[in-house]
Amino acid sequence: MSAIEITKESVKEIVDLVDTKNQKELLPVLEKLFPADIAEIFDDLNLDQAVYIASLLDPQKKVDVLTELEADVKLKFLKGFDNKEIASTFFAYMESDDAADILNSLDSISSKEILRNIEDKEHSKNIASLLKFPENTAGALMAKELIKVKQNWTIKQCTDEIRKQAEDVAQVYTCYVVDEFDELVGWISLKRILLSKESTKVESIYNDNVISESTYTPGEEVASTMQKYDLVALPIVDAFNRLVGRITFDDVLDYVKDEAEKDYQMLSGISESVESTDSVLLNTRARLPWLIVGLVGGVASSLVIGNFEAELAQNVQLALFMPLIMAMAGNVGVQSSSIMVQGLANNSITNEGLWGKLGKELAVALINGLVCSALLMGYGFLSGNSQDIMITVSLALLAVILLAAIVGTVVPLVLDRFKIDPALATGPFITTSNDLLGLLMYFLIGNAILA
């Protein structure tokens, strides 16, 4: 069976069954759906409908559906339950990282009450321990559930441990090997355990080439480590190299996708994570700030040009090529800044350093600028425009391309140096400042040549 497609029609059918409380027909439908599918359907349900469906699911599936919900839908859905129910119905069956995620978006009174009401005190402590890590660090991303085996155990003991933990750790890919001090010393794959004799000692077969990260490693480093080494799970250690959690591939996949979307939206001038399916108001709120940046930039441009009104009146043809100058300044600036932002994200920039990068970007800009200026001069000849105007425009074009490349290269690097997200330097911000600088340059050159 391939992935199920949730259509408008199938959602409508389910809503009808829910509204008529037709449990008999609903149960087999829900049976066939995966948690992620039911979560998708929840997007279109009101609270009562969602709570009714949840009441028909078995405990683990109910929790899996909750985990798959989008952040805002999740909080809305949980409003259908009191804190005691949340603890006993959901948190009891939930992996620690998913539970901590939810607590992070609740108020502290509810959080405490939920934690207090979890029966398994160990589980409650695990969840609470994740709350102390700063957002977007390995500590905040990891789950406490994992299979830990001791160096001096036999394979039989490992299998017993896996059996004991089987309920809590849904997905087992690797067992982590620790020494007597609980320090991480290696790993052993499930395949290896399966193919080894029961009496074999772990220490004689485990792999001591283990990659781990510490709790304070930033999320992007975790993602790039897991991607570089193709890891299905990454063990996380504390400052004393003691094993404290693991991050799995699905978390990283979500993380990589979210980060890419954030950068993409920044580049396109949208300030919040917003989707085409979100409301008109949310879409407006996400875009208006950047438009106002553009508006202010436009007004500033009018003031810059205002200073050259006399020249413009004398050479109206200068106005004809303003769009060209602006468009090129914008394009070059965005090209340079986005290359920088991607380079910074991939950590590929540190090696060459600021001056190397700048030199290279200038070389690229010089070639592109010369080609474009030459093309423009050629067009000038053929079109029969005023020679002086065309020389002005061509010279200004070269200068503006170089300037935009410098701005586009330096601004992201400077932001990064000051620990500000360099992606801010892409999109409307860089375009607007390049417009301004470009026009100023254009009129100064025009002034010098045409005066």
Add this chain to the structure above:
Amino acid sequence: MSAIEITKESVKEIVDLVDTKNQKELLPVLEKLFPADIAEIFDDLNLDQAVYIASLLDPQKKVDVLTELEADVKLKFLKGFDNKEIASTFFAYMESDDAADILNSLDSISSKEILRNIEDKEHSKNIASLLKFPENTAGALMAKELIKVKQNWTIKQCTDEIRKQAEDVAQVYTCYVVDEFDELVGWISLKRILLSKESTKVESIYNDNVISESTYTPGEEVASTMQKYDLVALPIVDAFNRLVGRITFDDVLDYVKDEAEKDYQMLSGISESVESTDSVLLNTRARLPWLIVGLVGGVASSLVIGNFEAELAQNVQLALFMPLIMAMAGNVGVQSSSIMVQGLANNSITNEGLWGKLGKELAVALINGLVCSALLMGYGFLSGNSQDIMITVSLALLAVILLAAIVGTVVPLVLDRFKIDPALATGPFITTSNDLLGLLMYFLIGNAILA
């Protein structure tokens, strides 16, 4: 041990050891490095140096390094070996999908010679069978290596099968269950096998809720299915539901990242996959085409404005606000088109349909347009600019924002309908056409009001 950082200095040390053929000191260094690290170092080596390092690695590690190399470095490195060596040294130990990837970028004569020289004929056939699938489909992304067990087997038989395949299938996460016709009927996790008795029958414990995709499913659908259902591996079936391969999470992670980078670069006007570390020439070639699009657009703008030269000469102040109109048209167009492109990529658009989307984007544009126009009128009052000019600019601004939203929404949808990558509609292309339309609108409104 946390991930190893490859620095300029550590590469230099290794290069020195290679150049002096200091095998004694080099071996323990290479021992400690993971294949992905050695692959990173290869970026900075010439062919002789890389071949020397490869000669010191054991067969499997040598292959793993090759697999981790970037596409261009990989081909350069393989030039150090003849086709016979490539077959016996590399392809013999390589998973089918990685091998097929390489063959796809070689000429057909070399490909055939390599395939002929692989000793294991089954393996050679497997690789060849992957070459027939169109690029970017599940068939082209999958590997043939997987663990397949029969419904009527015992757990003991499964373990034996895993033991038999252990060499070929490096990573085992799940065993796929097939019936007598080789049709995929379910799956069973390694954990389940480990915890079951040897005499247990597969059919009594396997999970029949299996998600699969067919060989012709596009890559983006594979990625979104695996992400939605958090799958570590996805089985691929042929038209008769027979199990023919599997795609693993690491392939999808790479795929998601590559696609995101491609979209990002398209949005920023860079036409090839290029990194800040690539050469000046490659960087120039990737950017110049888009700059020429911008240049042509700029010249077209000058022709549009040229038609209004008389009006401009009379109202020079009109020129002052050209940048504002252009910037806003560009910003709104990119916002709308990038939201569309993301929505299409996430498959969240099909539900509402073209008209619903367009209506929503227009509503957002109307609110943003009214707010921006009002702000601009306010500024006009305070600044003491000519009333007529400010009314013209404000009206034109509203019209241009609405127009840019329509263009930004419709163009990606139309491209998508014609099976063209909608991401083409972001970046310089949309900005340039919006500039043109926006300026035309501006001068037409100016002409009507000021004439």
